[in-house]
Amino acid sequence: MLRLVVDSSTLFALERADLIKFLNKTGYEIIIPGSVKEEIVKDSKGILNKVKIEPLRGKSLKKSKFLENIGIGKGEAQCCILANKLKLDFIICDDRKFLRQRYLNKDLEKIKINGFAFFLDIFIKKKIIKDVWEYFNKIIKLTNWERSEVEAANYVFLKEMGY
């Protein structure tokens, strides 16, 4: 089974749009690091039974601390290191601050990001949802991501994918 490392920002967005229940129909195993689990436990325990938790240890944890020391959030830092450890091409993240940090720091550019629209694309292809823009607008509104890097990134992704 293909694997995906997903940040809490995206999981919360999917939950608000009532799409979290479809996560196990994506064909991907959704993996989160320990720090993302902590964030989820605080706000929404319902997400936890849809994901696999893979805590970082040893060298991976040290690498993650290094990212945290340059200002990256704990959740995003652990997602990046976990994806690297699992040899995945990208992480799923909709954190505005992280998108900005990644753009401004050349060293972070190698970390590739996808957003919630990645799941919308899958849901459409699997005929789980019918109208991608209905859910795009719903998520943007419910998460207050209007006029943000996240709205622009997910919109451009969908347009580039032919929607």
Add this chain to the structure above:
Amino acid sequence: MKATIVLDKNTEKELKELLELEKTSKSKLIRKAVNDLYLKEKRAKENFLFFVDLYRNNVIDKDSLFILLPRKDAEAIIIGTKTGKEAAEIVKAGS
């Protein structure tokens, strides 16, 4: 409407310079600045995704975005467009 405004040293210096350059009154300059900000905010509020499309399709460049929109919106479009295009490339390459 009458207003009392408090300026920091830098803004005061810029206002004095502008008064000389534009040869106009403080009130007119402030009205013009507010109007410029208002138009930029309105454009961004009502047409954010339209500007994303223009930039994505290389119809307008970064400089034009900064002229037409508030700084934060221009930055969001530039960062978001790069991120979104990369994201689509990854998915297309993988499928």
